[in-house]
Amino acid sequence: MKFLPSSSEERVQCFRILDEDGYPISSNMMEHMSKELALKVYRGMVTLNTMDKFLYEAQRQGRLSFSLTSFGEEAINLASAAALSIDDIVLAQYREPGVLLWRGFALQEFANQCFGNNIGHGKGRQMPIHYGSKKLNYVTISSPLATQLPQAVGMAYSLKLDKKDACVVAFFGDGTTSEGDFHAALNFAAVMDAPVVFICRNNGWAISTQVTEQFRSDGVVVKGQAYGISSIRVDGNDALAIYNVVCSAREMAVNEQRPILIEAMTYRVSHHSTSDDSTKYRSKDVIEYWKTMHSPITRLRNWVERKGWWSDKEEFELRIQTMKQVKNAIDEAEKEEMPLLREMFTDVYDDLPSNLMEQETLVRETIQRHPEDFPKDMPL
Amino acid sequence: MDNSQFIQFPPGSAKFKRSMRYVPRDPGEDLDMEDSEHSLPPEGEFHLFGERHPMSLTRFVVACEGGVEDSDAEHGSVVVVTGVAFVVMAEHQIRTLDGERAPNNFEDEIKLGAVDRTFVSLSVGFEGLGVKEEKMWGILRQKVGGASGLSSQGLGNHMLRLRPVTSAMRSYSSATKEMTVRDALNSALDEEMAADPNVFVMGEEVGEYQGAYKITKGLLDKYGPERVVDTPITEAGFAGIGVGSAYHGLKPVIEFMTFNFSMQAIDHVINSAAKSNYMSAGQINVPIVFRGPNGPAAGVGAQHSQCYGAWYGSVPGLKVLVPYSSEDARGLLKAAIRDPDPVVFLENELLYGESFPVSAEVLDSSFCLPIGKAKIEREGKDVTITAFSKMVGYALKAAEILEKDGINAEVINLRSIRPLDRATINASVRKTNRLVTVEEGFPQHGIGAEICASVVEDSFGYLDAPVERIAGADVPTPYAANLERMAFPQIEDIVRAAKRACYRSAPMAASAS
Numbered sequence: 081m082k083f084l085p086s087s088s089e090e091r092v093q094c095f096r097i098l099d100e101d102g103y104p105i106s107s108n109m110m111e112h113m114s115k116e117l118a119l120k121v122y123r124g125m126v127t128l129n130t131m132d133k134f135l136y137e138a139q140r141q142g143r144l145s146f147s148l149t150s151f152g153e154e155a156i157n158l159a160s161a162a163a164l165s166i167d168d169i170v171l172a173q174y175r176e177p178g179v180l181l182w183r184g185f186a187l188q189e190f191a192n193q194c195f196g197n198n199i200g201h202g203k204g205r206q207m208p209i210h211y212g213s214k215k216l217n218y219v220t221i222s223s224p225l226a227t228q229l230p231q232a233v234g235m236a237y238s239l240k241l242d243k244k245d246a247c248v249v250a251f252f253g254d255g256t257t258s259e260g261d262f263h264a265a266l267n268f269a270a271v272m273d274a275p276v277v278f279i280c281r282n283n284g285w286a287i288s289t290q291v292t293e294q295f296r297s298d299g300v301v302v303k304g305q306a307y308g309i310s311s312i313r314v315d316g317n318d319a320l321a322i323y324n325v326v327c328s329a330r331e332m333a334v335n336e337q338r339p340i341l342i343e344a345m346t347y348r349v350s351h352h353s354t355s356d357d358s359t360k361y362r363s364k365d366v367i368e369y370w371k372t373m374h375s376p377i378t379r380l381r382n383w384v385e386r387k388g389w390w391s392d393k394e395e396f397e398l399r400i401q402t403m404k405q406v407k408n409a410i411d412e413a414e415k416e417e418m419p420l421l422r423e424m425f426t427d428v429y430d431d432l433p434s435n436l437m438e439q440e441t442l443v444r445e446t447i448q449r450h451p452e453d454f455p456k457d458m459p460l
Numbered sequence: 461m462d463n464s465q466f467i468q469f470p471p472g473s474a475k476f477k478r479s480m481r482y483v484p485r486d487p488g489e490d491l492d493m494e495d496s497e498h499s500l501p502p503e504g505e506f507h508l509f510g511e512r513h514p515m516s517l518t519r520f521v522v523a524c525e526g527g528v529e530d531s532d533a534e535h536g537s538v539v540v541v542t543g544v545a546f547v548v549m550a551e552h553q554i555r556t557l558d559g560e561r562a563p564n565n566f567e568d569e570i571k572l573g574a575v576d577r578t579f580v581s582l583s584v585g586f587e588g589l590g591v592k593e594e595k596m597w598g599i600l601r602q603k604v605g606g607a608s609g610l611s612s613q614g615l616g617n618h619m620l621r622l623r624p625v626t627s628a629m630r631s632y633s634s635a636t637k638e639m640t641v642r643d644a645l646n647s648a649l650d651e652e653m654a655a656d657p658n659v660f661v662m663g664e665e666v667g668e669y670q671g672a673y674k675i676t677k678g679l680l681d682k683y684g685p686e687r688v689v690d691t692p693i694t695e696a697g698f699a700g701i702g703v704g705s706a707y708h709g710l711k712p713v714i715e716f717m718t719f720n721f722s723m724q725a726i727d728h729v730i731n732s733a734a735k736s737n738y739m740s741a742g743q744i745n746v747p748i749v750f751r752g753p754n755g756p757a758a759g760v761g762a763q764h765s766q767c768y769g770a771w772y773g774s775v776p777g778l779k780v781l782v783p784y785s786s787e788d789a790r791g792l793l794k795a796a797i798r799d800p801d802p803v804v805f806l807e808n809e810l811l812y813g814e815s816f817p818v819s820a821e822v823l824d825s826s827f828c829l830p831i832g833k834a835k836i837e838r839e840g841k842d843v844t845i846t847a848f849s850k851m852v853g854y855a856l857k858a859a860e861i862l863e864k865d866g867i868n869a870e871v872i873n874l875r876s877i878r879p880l881d882r883a884t885i886n887a888s889v890r891k892t893n894r895l896v897t898v899e900e901g902f903p904q905h906g907i908g909a910e911i912c913a914s915v916v917e918d919s920f921g922y923l924d925a926p927v928e929r930i931a932g933a934d935v936p937t938p939y940a941a942n943l944e945r946m947a948f949p950q951i952e953d954i955v956r957a958a959k960r961a962c963y964r965s966a967p968m969a970a971s972a973s
Contacts, residue, residue, distance in 0.1 A: 169708070203741040214743040219707060222739075224731050230697050231732065234704025234712075241686060241710070264697025271692060427742040428776050430800040433832075433879055 092301050092313045094345055097320040102382030112324050115389045121162050121319055122384055123398060125154035125377050128178040130402040131187060135194055138410055139354040144194055146208045150175045152349030155376035156281050158182055159319040163326035167246035169235050171219045171228035174209060175281060176251045183216040187405055191413035204419035225256045229265030236274035240337060247275040247333040255286025257300050269339035270308040276339045277329045281316060283348035288361040304341035316344030317376035347374060417459050642812040644786035645675045648793040651825040653683055656711060659797055660687040662698055663715030672717050673812055699725030703732040706748040713797060716752035719768045719806060733802035734777035749796045754806035755849060755900045756948055762936035767901030772804040773877040779803045779831055780878040782848040786816040788875055791829030799831060808849045834881035840870030843894040843958045846885060846911055848874040851898045851949065858954035867962055877907060882914045889915050893924040894961040900948050903931035928957040
């Protein structure tokens with residue numbers, strides 16, 4: 081009689097290409113990223129980082145109600161996006177706007193959504209950072225955790241029936257793996273042979289809950305096998321490793337029509353969101369340590385500089401340019417008009433139902449009769 | 461109405477698009493048709509509305525101006541009378557295959573004989589009874605045994621009693637056959653899946669097992685496992701998967717074994733399905749249908765008996781439908797599947813086996829009912845009773861009882877909880893001035909509460925009595941049969957409530973109220 085142990089003696093190894101200082105670990109290993117791609121990834125990471133900073137500050141200044149940043153997880157954001165095709169459908173959690181950025185969502189569009197103005201794609205419906213773009217195959221962010229996982233399987237099922245050369249990529253955090261939907265999604269994906277790449281950003285924290293309190297298993301990678309899914313653990317702060325792993329995973333998912341699980345190990349340098357002050361439950365030193373000593377941006381920068389593809393001058397220019405663009409986008413977005421009153425009633429259903437039309441008429445009449453009760457600058 | 465399936469019989473000719481089979485009353489019957497004006501239908505099977513009727517024409521009826529009735533006619537029997545084919549339907553009513561109604565108001569019954577004899581008998585009978593020919597409408601003439609013309613004999617052992625014309629034509633009933641709610645749902649699913657390859661069914665036991673309640677019977681064999689998906693036991697899982705597939709353009713029909721289990725997936729129904737179109741500013745629509753039995757069955761206890769009409773009915777972004785009859789089931793499910801918005805379709809387990817008459821129009825595959833329109837099942841002038849699902853049947857029975865006490869109740873079958881047909885409800889209350897709402901769900905924050913509020917808001921001045929709400933008891937459903945009976949509205953409860961609304965607690969002689 082032999083019980084399987086609760087965990088193996090050794091933890092599952094992490095796949096890496098670059099070490100902490102950006103040196104390739106094995107000099108024989110192919111690095112699989114062209115100069116053009118590497119620089120695009122790098123620029124994207126810096127842009128994401130800058131955008132996050134400014135939006136966070138805007139919330140602190142009271143100009144936004146809420147914001148959420150991806151500090152320390154820029155490699156996962158951009159390198160994974162670089163490995164996907166535009167036809168791959170992305171269902172993210174909320175800490176992956178870099179994927180949308182990579183696909184072409186403009187800084188202005190990010191800002192418009194956050195400020196909920198009239199020209200944002202979201203018509204002022206969603207709270208900040210709940211981005212989405214049908215055109216760019218990025219499903220609108222939904223707040224409840226893990227709901228995107230079985231939905232990803234459903235979309236993959238639909239893709240499968242269409243026989244498209246595409247897969248679905250679902251992002252989620254370590255905490256999300258505790259939700260029932262995570263279990264249902266992985267189980268179902270395996271049973272249905274759905275082409276889904278599940279990418280878990282194991283950043284160590286779920287607001288104030290550390291992974292040791294979240295689960296007792298060796299992280300998330302070991303859970304894949306329980307459902308019959310091939311899984312891999314990768315260094316989430318190594319852009320090259322992420323890129324390679326996601327490329328392979330995608331190929332397997334599309335060609336073999338089966339799900340793959342990727343656990344990207346990283347660290348949540350950010351507070352959970354602007355509603356959180358993580359210094360309440362972890363030391364400032366720890367945050368600073370991870371921010372400086374294990375920055376994915378620095379790591380990739382070292383590698384591209386050593387390759388002769390990047391220099392301080394370009395770094396300086398990039399930083400200045402990005403800051404200007406982001407700041408400008410935010411300022412512009414703030415100036416824009418708020419959504420029209422009509423947008424409160426549209427899209428509840430496909431067609432505007434008569435009861436909502438009546439309500440809109442009543443609201444307009446009330447505003448006309450009692451203008452003193454309503455803000456002067458409300459766009460009608 | 462699509463007539464192409466009907467057998468066309470222009471008067472004076474007999475063109476049969478499809479073949480019919482008839483069975484002579486006696487074997488070896490000599491049917492001499494040579495001299496007949498109209499040939500008998502050739503042998504075969506009778507096709508009507510796309511379905512085969514292995515029909516035996518053992519009986520015929522005569523149509524005349526006075527009307528036709530035959531209590532022995534079998535449903536589906538076809539009668540050919542002067543080239544106009546009639547179909548004998550339920551309730552002894554006759555309808556022509558080309559849609560025209562045969563007058564059927566008469567006093568005496570007309571017994572039928574076998575085809576051949578009937579031809580003879582009828583014509584003879586009529587002659588014998590001395591009814592003027594010009595008053596006859598559609599009499600078959602046929603010679604028998606070479607004799608020409610009509611003979612006053614040959615009635616054989618058939619009695620013909622003709623009812624003279626006394627009153628005007630009764631109102632048209634187009635019921636052709638009966639259909640259970642289960643078959644109605646099954647046929648609706650089948651037709652919609654055939655019409656649109658994006659429609660697929662998903663749920664527990666829907667495939668191999670043919671459906672926990674056999675609603676999806678036969679679909680797996682017909683459409684294969686890609687379109688009829690058996691799922692592991694995870695409502696959250698398959699509801700989420702359904703929503704995801706709808707995001708990408710499929711049209712899932714998700715079955716919950718009972719809506720009580722939908723609570724395990726309710727986040728997907730509400731936060732993912734209902735709100736997505738709005739939150740994504742119209743970029744993501746979710747053409748999904750969540751269906752399954754709702755409310756109490758019989759002896760299934762608290763966790764299997766709750767009605768979710770009020771819960772889902774309160775969520776903007778959802779449409780919530782509550783069919784009662786087979787016509788409702790077919791029309792509303794088709795509408796739900798075709799609708800681009802998420803629909804919660806609340807069925808009732810005890811209604812699955814109940815049969816309702818369905819007209820040809822209902823059976824047509826393009827049939828569809830509008831979402832958001834209630835149906836007035838029974839017109840009345842004294843009190844309005846609103847109900848949905850199984851309670852419609854109870855309300856109708858209550859209305860019959862009330863009729864005996866001189867209370868003329870109007871019964872409204874809501875058909876749709878969201879959108880709620882406030883216009884119909886209010887118009888009815890403005891007519892009757894009294895309202896009784898009936899539902900099986902819990903009373904607090906129930907459907908009746910919303911209807912009452914709507915009527916108070918829009919038709920306050922028309923109310924002559926406080927609104928009566930009949931609902932399930934405010935307890936988790938008990939299992940013991942006697943307690944369960946007390947926990948849900950019974951017909952008598954509806955009757956007493958209507959009387960209270962009419963200020964009549966004791967039966968009285970009929971009087972205008």
